[in-house]
Amino acid sequence: MILPALMVAMMLSSGVVRAEDDDARGPVTNLPIPRYVSMKASEANIRRGPGLTHRIDWVFQHRGMPLRITAEFSNWRRVEDQDGVGGWIHYSLLSGTRTVRVLEPLATMYSSASDSVRANAQIEGGAIARLMECEPEWCRISADGYRGWVRKDVIWGVAADEIRE
Structure with missing residues (x-):
């Protein structure tokens, strides 16, 4: 032993x-x-x-x-x-x-990596989404049939400096 x-x-x-x-x-x-x-x-x-x-x-x-x-x-x-x-x-x-977990009580998914464009959906805090790609400040995720971009600081499961194509 x-x-x-x-x-x-x-x-x-x-x-x-x-x-x-x-x-x-x-x-x-x-x-x-x-x-x-x-x-x-x-x-x-x-x-x-x-x-x-x-x-x-x-x-x-x-x-x-x-x-x-x-x-x-x-x-x-x-x-x-x-x-x-x-x-x-x-x-x-x-x-x-790769998956991520939503940190905020309600996070907005956008049609592109900008909060000045149309919102696709909102995703509840604690939800798990599949990670698709990441830019310096945004990540594209997929959850429950919805796809969109969220700010990197509202999710956990990706490094702050991580880029994914």
């Missing part, structure tokens, strides 16, 4: 990369850390450490929920939600499909 302190020491010496590192890349995937993903499963145990023997601290229960990966270890990813709640999750429960 590996003691938790020993496991942490092994993780630190074996290349776990933390989100605080500049231009960090995951030691397992070589993908950027931090990065955003979504939950593939409708329910996922979030554990205190990377392994089935670690205690379950949280159960995330929403397919498509956006998550930020902050570290990697073997087949495990350290994730957090928009509130900073998180822990370790098995990589098979995650998807590369």
Whole structure:
């Protein structure tokens, strides 16, 4: 049985990369850390450490929920939600499909990346939408059959400086 302190020491010496590192890349995937993903499963145990023997601290229960990966270890990813709640999750429960969560009580979707054009729809706070593309201050999203542009500061699940085509 590996003691938790020993496991942490092994993780630190074996290349776990933390989100605080500049231009960090995951030691397992070589993908950027931090990065955003979504939950593939409708329910996922979030554990205190990377392994089935670690205690379950949280159960995330929403397919498509956006998550930020902050570290990697073997087949495990350290994730957090928009509130900073998180822990370790098995990589098979995650998807590369990008989603975002609406932060404001009611966000307006526009027909183009400007608030001076016609509004397409309004989307409720907490709603999850698929991320399509992003410009410096705007992102195009899709939710419930509606597509439109929202200001980047009204959604969570995309980096402030992220551009997507």
